[in-house]
Amino acid sequence: MSDSFTAEVTESADASSALDAGEPRRQASSIEMQGLHKRFGADTVALNGVDLTIEAGEFFTLLGPSGCGKTTLLRILAGLEDADDGELSIGGRTITEVPPHQRSVNTVFQSYALFPHLSVRDNLAFGLKMRGLPAAERDARVARIAEFIKLGDLVDRRVEQLSGGQRQRIALARALVCEPDVLLLDEPLSALDAGLRSQLQVELLRVQKRLGMTFVFVTHDQQEAMVMSDRIAVLNGGIIQQVGPPRDVYERPVNAFVARFMGHDNLFPITARQGDRLTTSLGELQAQSPGTGDLLLIRPETLDLLAGEVTGTNHLPARVSERLYRGSHAEYCLEIGDSTLQATLNNRGRHPPEVGDRVTVVVAPEDLVTLSE
């Protein structure tokens, strides 16, 4: 395992210099969005005032459910959609009014949108040809990107002969070969099966780190977003709910929507509060720095289960009502009074609680956070 990892890193340094050879690469560019609004028809609001700064060289993810406006935002960045209101600048240059073919931004489309009437090679060279690069330079750059993405002999095939994963990589190469200021990716992995998907996640991340290019990535999959991103913006109803590194968004969601979207179910209304002692339907719990929210979030992996009834701070008596065995870990449903609490525990060499067992749930005060509805 560790051997292959080292090999990956050294090789990446080589390939990066291969792509850079010859000409100086552009500096990565930052993106500035101010007050972006977009409506479709009379009553569909896609974006409702988006202010966002994406740093140069960042792997930035727009995350949200379908219809949240993430794809619209990406299309506005590409120039394929015009914002009704607001300003957009890339690398300090305002491009709100610039048509797509004059923006140094390239997109990897969800459907890949490869040209079926052209060979893979001509697909890769399309952007360079439209930019008016001479044939010799086009060939050289296509050859370089083909080596960089390890396309091998795919370059000489026809598009219809390619599998989904291969098409995805051609679509990526077709955008990267133009060396844009910003690369946009519209759910590029959503059509692939799970195994290929995680393999390409790693590959995409590696490419981005090596090139140091600004990537804006759209997905509805919070796991994918957490794996890939330097920072995540969670969108809902055309409004940015939270922006931050994956760990912040997951561990300290600012509201119930973000918490639920990140996969949290353990949200309990706070009925009474005395200093840092919070009362919910579970009972009284002590939090280290609870904040001012009116919902208590308990992450399932922060819980510990003790056999039998044990008393102490943040010790809650419970009954195991359900257990889902998942190999590396198990998920438990715990009944505490009328409430249900989810817990995730690693399957280590001990006797795990069974359904029907009486247990005591323990949670550390520093793991408790509150948020607002």
Next chain:
Amino acid sequence: MSYTGVTPSARSRGMVRESRHLLFTVAPGATWIIIFLVLPSAYLMGVAFMSNGTYGLPEMPLSLESFRRLAGFGFLGWSPGNLYTLFRSLWQTLVSTGLVVIVAYPIAYYITTCREKWRPIMLLLVVVPSWTNQVIRTFGWMNLLAPGTPLSSLAEGLGFIPPNMGLYPSNFAVTLGLVYNFLPFMVLPLYAAFEKLDTAQVEAAQDLFASPVRAFWHAVFPQTLPGLLAGIVLVAIPAFGMYVIPELLGGGKGMMLGNLVAMQFSGGANWPLGAAGAILMLIATFVGLFAMRRIGKRLGGGEEVVI
């Protein structure tokens, strides 16, 4: 020796059964083609090389007289009448097919941009006129283009035609009739080509620095080429041999090859000459098809354009 576990005799029995199946499936079609295509064509071919007898019926001995007549050599020396007819046919085919492409392309594109539930209705509107008899529709155009009608008066007012002439009969009327008649045959294959097109590809082209015009030319047009070529074949071949429209809208100076051929089998009564004309049409059609295939292969970027 037999790895498949099938003995040689069983295999040959299988082959016999297979060839019997083949016979049953192919025979009806083949019989049809032989009786109604191969034999008449062979007969026509033979007639073309015979002499013109009494009442225009073919007679022995064999001769090339019909082809000489077709090329314009008659009793009174050479006249260019037949060649005019040939070139008029080619010219009318070229112009009307070109116009059909120009009219059909935006229609087909427009239909693909409509909501999905409207598309079948729009296509139906394109096709419905061709459900009416062609002769009746052509008579309709006669009434629309005759002297004194609003269209003719407008053309007169604009100085396109001399007073009291009308737009019909004329070569213009024939072109118009051909374009009107063959429009659906171009719209349908073009629509099929447009519908297969992923609109994301147009966006991808623009994203890859193509202006809207270049995006059309490099991403859209090549992909509609198979439909376009199929449409051209569907329009140009029947237009070249068209009989009804030039007969009704063309008058004496609008005659096309189809009319020349038809005349030899009726009023003019010279079967060998008519047969020679039919063979000429066949040759011209094959040359045209061959050229389309070459163009299709070159422009189609390797995609097989089947005609």
